[in-house]
Amino acid sequence: MTDALARFLIGGLVVSAFATVGGLFKPTSFAGLFGAAPSVALATLALAISKDGKVFAGTECRSMMAGAAALCVYSFLVSQLLRRFRLSTLIATLAGMPLWFLAAFGLWRSFLK
């Protein structure tokens, strides 16, 4: 329980910090870079190393490469859904989620499993 609470607080703080810093910048395309900041990774990896060791964290990093590539595909799809089809932002961002799962697990299964 204490571990989950620590994860929640650290994760929330790091994610909010990156989002706040990103929101200060202009132009919007530059601020958008912070939408893919390693916020969850920093919080999780620091805790994983201290609790489960460096080998465990190293394996997480390897898989994260597939997750990050999937995030690239997802973000590009959302951008196109908004530009070409003028969908509402909430609908476009949620509609793209299945593609993230498909790309992340597909890449992991094909190259990293």
Next chain:
Amino acid sequence: MTIKIEASRLEQTKWHEYALRFVPGGIITVIAGLIARKWGPGIGGLFLAFPAIFPASATLIEKHERQKKEKKGLHGEERGTDAAAIDALGAAMGSVGLVAFAGICGWLIPKYPVPLALGGATVAWLLVSLSIWIVRQRRRRLLR
């Protein structure tokens, strides 16, 4: 195009909008930990790049841009959608930096102290993302 810092944007953000980022950020960190524990670090690692706060952040960007234009008596809806689309494209560029972060982090963690490994990988994320952003800006300027 030059990069500017607009501190006034902090005043534009309300406390519940900070919560909209804090809560999903905290939840995904807990979930990523639980998944890694149950199914192993191979599956858990994927969720370190899950777009958990993306919907909330993009919706807030759309809302702020729409409100800004509507205050000037302009059609804010279209501009709001455009801003969210540009933000998503920025995130796609940042994701390439995130791939570099993961690769470099995996390489540095076994060899160096943790703060150095995480710090070095974060610098790599910033450099790769920034380089791609600069290349895209220059290419756009040339094509105009």
